[in-house]
Amino acid sequence: MIKARGLARRFETRQGPVEAVRGVDLDVAEGELVGFLGPNGAGKSTTLRMLTTLLTPTAGEALVAGCDLLTDPAGVRERIGYVGQQPGGGQDQRVGEELELQGRFHGLSRHESRRRAAGLLERLDLTGLEKRLVATLSGGQQRRLDIAMGLIHRPALVFLDEPSTGLDPQSRRNLWEHIRGLGVTVFLTTHYLDEADFLCDRVLVIDHGAIVAEGSPDELKNRVSGDLVVLGTPQAARIAPRFDGATVDGDVVSFRVPDGDRALPSLLRSLDADGVELRSVQVHRPTLDDVFLTMTGRSLREDDRAA
Numbered sequence: 053m054i055k056a057r058g059l060a061r062r063f064e065t066r067q068g069p070v071e072a073v074r075g076v077d078l079d080v081a082e083g084e085l086v087g088f089l090g091p092n093g094a095g096k097s098t099t100l101r102m103l104t105t106l107l108t109p110t111a112g113e114a115l116v117a118g119c120d121l122l123t124d125p126a127g128v129r130e131r132i133g134y135v136g137q138q139p140g141g142g143q144d145q146r147v148g149e150e151l152e153l154q155g156r157f158h159g160l161s162r163h164e165s166r167r168r169a170a171g172l173l174e175r176l177d178l179t180g181l182e183k184r185l186v187a188t189l190s191g192g193q194q195r196r197l198d199i200a201m202g203l204i205h206r207p208a209l210v211f212l213d214e215p216s217t218g219l220d221p222q223s224r225r226n227l228w229e230h231i232r233g234l235g236v237t238v239f240l241t242t243h244y245l246d247e248a249d250f251l252c253d254r255v256l257v258i259d260h261g262a263i264v265a266e267g268s269p270d271e272l273k274n275r276v277s278g279d280l281v282v283l284g285t286p287q288a289a290r291i292a293p294r295f296d297g298a299t300v301d302g303d304v305v306s307f308r309v310p311d312g313d314r315a316l317p318s319l320l321r322s323l324d325a326d327g328v329e330l331r332s333v334q335v336h337r338p339t340l341d342d343v344f345l346t347m348t349g350r351s352l353r354e355d356d357r358a359a
């Protein structure tokens with residue numbers, strides 16, 4: 053569905069050139085749900101805008117939905133759906149009309165457009181809202197309408213740019229369920245670790261315009277060596293030297309072991325035998341944030357807080 057090689061984009065600014073995307077290779081197979089994960093400014097939107105023909109690459113080439121990005125951008129546009137970060141619907145339009153209009157815009161007959169709109173409204177849980185003004189929809193409903201608009205012309209591939217940004221946790225979860233059920237190839241960008249983890253078959257991690265890791269969420273997490281064991285004890289500093297790479301933060305000592313659940317029983321027995329007073333014990337599986345930390349030395353969460 054997508055095959056990109058060496059895709060790059062440089063922006064000339066007053067402060068000098070900005071290498072927003074530095075030669076990205078991408079392969080997305082039919083039916084896959086692939087996420088592009090990275091902090092703010094990593095180059096996600098720029099890549100997406102190139103793949104959707106909104107921005108011309110400064111280098112590289114790509115086949116998108118069977119068409120050459122550089123020589124047949126119109127063919128690409130016909131075959132893909134794009135849902136950007138900004139709401140797509142006219143706020144003073146009615147939901148049903150807006151969707152039908154979008155179908156007409158893509159060349160569907162009135163009848164076909166109406167039929168297709170009704171099907172999408174049902175699939176995205178918007179039935180009954182046809183006559184509502186777009187401006188009166190909730191954030192989650194608006195986002196689902198945007199996705200319906202992106203799917204009206206039956207694209208085989210749809211691009212979603214930060215689909216759940218700004219939604220409350222319940223609406224995000226609901227949106228994810230809908231995205232999973234779309235039945236088309238999906239390529240989305242996100243800076244949310246939980247979104248990538250829950251939604252994506254495969255994740256590409258991008259940082260400073262280059263892909264730094266790629267794999268299924270589980271594969272990526274398995275690359276981080278081991279589970280994190282966190283022990284709360286007043287003797288944290290005394291016992292830390294027993295564990296390779298242990299860090300101490302007040303009464304808490306943390307270290308990694310290959311398989312936390314298996315290591316725990318004997319670990320607890322030996323600490324108990326030495327008279328160590330344990331107040332709490334936790335085992336954490338690696339998260340995608342640990343992956344990002346391992347690859348880049350920075351936490352995605354720090355970027356989130358800074359944003």
Ligand SMILES: Nc1ncnc2c1ncn2[C@@H]1O[C@H](COP(=O)(O)OP(=O)(O)OP(=O)(O)O)[C@@H](O)[C@H]1O
Nearest residue numbers: 063065070072090091092093094095096097098099
């Ligand atoms: N039109 C532009 N002119 C100059 N620099 C740009 C332009 N568009 C993007 N950039 C820069 O390119 C880099 C990548 O930006 P991009 O928007 O692709 O990142 P992103 O990963 O999508 O981030 P976000 O999550 O904030 O949207 C950033 O340093 C950004 O400032």
